[in-house]
Amino acid sequence: MNNTIFFSLYNLTHRSAIFDWIVLFFANPFIYILILIAIIFLVFYTNGVFDSKNFSQQYNLGPRLKVIFFIGSSAVFAWIITSILKAIIVYPRPFIVFENIKPLFLHGGMDSFPSGHATFTAALAMSLFLINKKVGIYFAIGALFVGSSRIVAGVHFPIDILFGYIIGILVSFIFSLIFKAKFIDRLLAIFTKTL
Numbered sequence: 315m316n317n318t319i320f321f322s323l324y325n326l327t328h329r330s331a332i333f334d335w336i337v338l339f340f341a342n343p344f345i346y347i348l349i350l351i352a353i354i355f356l357v358f359y360t361n362g363v364f365d366s367k368n369f370s371q372q373y374n375l376g377p378r379l380k381v382i383f384f385i386g387s388s389a390v391f392a393w394i395i396t397s398i399l400k401a402i403i404v405y406p407r408p409f410i411v412f413e414n415i416k417p418l419f420l421h422g423g424m425d426s427f428p429s430g431h432a433t434f435t436a437a438l439a440m441s442l443f444l445i446n447k448k449v450g451i452y453f454a455i456g457a458l459f460v461g462s463s464r465i466v467a468g469v470h471f472p473i474d475i476l477f478g479y480i481i482g483i484l485v486s487f488i489f490s491l492i493f494k495a496k497f498i499d500r501l502l503a504i505f506t507k508t509l
Contacts, residue, residue, distance in 0.1 A: 319472045320471050320472055323465045324468050327418060338463075341460070341466075342419070348456050348460075352385065389437040391485055392436070393434045396481060400428070406424050408469070417469050419469065427474045429464060429474040429477075432477075432478025433485075435482065438482075439453035439454040
């Protein structure tokens with residue numbers, strides 16, 4: 315099933331230069347655009363809404379820092395877990411397994427499972443969803459574009475992407491429980507007083 319889904323998506327490539335360019339865009343630079351949009355959103359995220367007009371009047375460092383730290387640490391920690399798993403689990407990329415695969419770009423070798431891009435974007439989307447459902451859904455759609463484009467590009471199997479999504483979502487849930495603990499509020503209160 316993994317190979318069947320892979321080939322049905324990969325076979326869409328090398329037919330149109332425009333389509334291949336779109337796939338490359340979502341497979342690589344789009345993740346940085348998602349990060350930039352998340353940073354802009356978090357800078358202006360105030361009392362549960364995106365508020366650029368009253369930003370200076372409602373600037374409260376404590377709650378803002380907690381949200382920023384929750385989202386950033388969820389995504390980064392998920393990426394770290396994936397990096398550790400990649401070092402432990404030796405799993406070849408599709409273009410190594412199948413000779414006839416010509417990926418749209420070369421990336422890695424024996425480090426296909428799980429996908430770091432899928433993990434990071436899923437953690438980012440889920441943590442944003444936990445603070446703002448509408449924004450989280452938009453980022454989840456972005457995460458789906460990133461993951462599927464990496465399959466289409468020939469650098470990941472569907473199982474790599476699926477497990478990346480699962481890890482990212484689980485890490486975000488765990489971090490949401492950690493950030494509900496009172497000691498985090500105390501640490502942030504101490505930190506904001508020193509600023």
